[in-house]
Amino acid sequence: MKDIEVCGRTVEEAIQEALIKLNTTRDQVEINIIEEGNKGLFGILGSKQARVFVERKPTIEWKVVVAKDYLNRLLEKMNIEAQVKVRSDEGCVFVDISGENLGFMIGRRGQTLDALQYLTGLVVNREGGEWIRVVIDIEGYRYRREQTLRALARRMAYKVQTTGRRVALDPMNALERRIIHSQLQEFDDLETHSEGKEPFRRVIISPKK
Secondary structure (H helix, E strand, C coil), rough: CCCCEEECCCCHHHHHHHHHHCCCCCCEEEEEEEEEECEECCCCCCCCCCCEEECCCHHHHHHHHHHHHHHHHHHCCCCCCCEEEEEEEEEEEEEEEEEECHHHHHHHHHHHHHHHHHHHHHHHCCCCCCCEEEEEECHHHHHHHHHHHHHHHHHHHHHHHHHCCCCCCCCCCHHHHHHHHHHHCCCEEEEEEEECCCCCEEEEECCCC
């Protein structure tokens, strides 16, 4: 049973009855109070019971199922043959898509992939519950991109060290900027920050003052 509507003399009594019937705890459900209820005159005349609707919050396991189903249906509508593998780890949903000629789904600098990831995240989280981050990779693109960014960060760090002048990188999304900041933490004589507004926000590398 996923949800239930229950009546009781008070809201709290109705909630507790619903939790017992669902065999769950308060932190695992969403509660909608339909009727507050009232005791009526002298606690007898005109009394009205409280009524609540209690629904289980979607678990991360359920969101894994939702993500896989959504992507499989999307690929089918696009007539794309690909394998979708979905797993959960540390509160995130990770998706790996593999197949032939999927470059168009990645797009320039992963922009199409990022859009797919964003839409999938909305679908996975629209049923409520704790917000779960969704990460989608296609044919190992994100790993290769991360290695490219880390190499870029090191090259630009050496350039700043050599010239003593700050360097502005090309605009990147939040995840890629985070990779740059992380890589450059090993350079004690440099500092980084981000400037600009999305989607033109970029990392600035400069000598530490």
